[in-house]
Amino acid sequence: MISALNRLVDLVEDHLVEEVDVDGLAKALGTTEYHLRRMFSSLAGMPLSEYVRRRRMTLAAADVVRGGDDLLGIAVRHGYGSAEAFGRAFRAVHGAGPGDVRRDGGPLLAQPRLRFRLTVEGSTPMRTRLVDRPAFRLVGHAARVPLVHRGVNPHIQRHIAGLPPEEHVRLKALGDAEPAGLLQVCDDVDPDAREGSELTYLHGVAVSGDTPTPGDLDAIEAPEGTWAVFRTDGPYPDALQSTWAATATEWFPSNPWRLRPGPSVVAVLDRADDFGTATCELWLPVEPA
Template sequence: MLERLNQVMDHIERHLDEPVEVAELARIAATSEYHLRRLFSALAGIGLSEYIRRRRLTIACAEVLAGERTLLDVAVRHGYGSAEAFARAFHAVHGVGPGEARRTGAALRSQPRMSFRLIVEGSSSMRYRIVEKDGFRLVGRKARVPLVHEGMNPAIVSFVKGLDAETKGRIEALSDQEPRGVVNVSDGLAGDRSEGTELDYWYGVVTGADVPEDLDALPVAAGSWAVFEASGAFPQAVQHLWRDVFTQWFPSNPYRSRPGPEISRTRISADGAHADAELWIPVERVPA
């Protein structure tokens, strides 16, 4: 998989002066667009589209400073419909416009070209199983929150604290199948998985029961799920488990992620310092 990802990076570099289609990148990587975006952001720490934009602007910066082409020529050469659109994108990354950068020789930011390589660390193994589930409903309460990669998520903490005990009890009582009990769910992620990206966070249960009118519900289709287990400090153990699934497990196994909610079942110790967690990721086998 890493070899194919590096072929994707080569293709991006060869086509920075023209539109880069994610569908073509997914074909080169021999995977789906959905999984490519998820895997890239987990490995690179930046969304695929954002990486392409930054690389394109990095190359454009060199041309801006060289002064051999007009700013409009540079803008059109790198896929911008107008000098104004190019100036906005340039300013968003560098904090100055291209004209000012050319006049003053301002210090600009550069996005280095990325490549991927395998580093073997330690000898620990990941505990996982593949589960085939019929369709079910996710039932509970949801809120739109920003993604936080490390540490507690203040928006989620505030949301859960705002749920009264009676509502929490009614939700938990609806649980009737794996993963049992209250679960935390991420769904509806907008764009790539960069810090601050918005998603739907659910405090809910997995159930086949009828849905009370005052609760939120999400139907989930039948399919395969990869279930991972971890124990350790909270919340790092849960966050690092998700990271390790995408950076270690997927590149080494014949599966790819598919659209669907990502479900975490976490049991926290009385002092809040330790957690035992299960992470349910919707997957499909990679075609042979």
């Protein structure tokens, strides 16, 4: 995976003013665009699209400061159809317009070229198991919420708090499949996992494929396949979020599996009364790499 990510960085550098064929590269490397984008955003700390934009504007800034060419010519050279569109993208990265930077020499925010390297980590073993599951269904109450990488997601909190206590009892009685208990389900996540991008959050349970779904509940289908299950203990949600990040930095690079499209599921096995600490299982859909 480290080699694949560096090939992706090279491809970006060779096609900064063009559309990057991430899908074509992924196929040539024997992986998927979905997995490649998810691993890039997890390890780089930014979506691929943001990295491309920053690199493009880093090189464009050098042309702006050097002078010689008019701003429209520089805009076209860097893949923009108008000086206005170029100016908006330039300001979003550097915090100042190209005209101001040409006059003042800055401010500039340079994005260095990324290079991924393997480091020796993993001194703490990850408690993981692989589970083959037939198709099942996740049913409950869903809402569209923004993605929050660190800390409690207040939008999810409000969604859960809005459910009456008797609804939790009803959902628990309906669940008849693994993972057991009340579940936190995320689906339709942006492959780049951009902070603030929308996803579908479902608070519900797992049921077998032939269990009838009440008409007033939302449903997410979980296709047949393998799931990597990561167990985590400690402060909630920090320990869970750290484990989620470690799947990209440690587990996937050293195991012959890759993410496949599908929902991610969190099962809370045990928790403190105030939910300050919890024992959880994170279920991720995977396939052989």
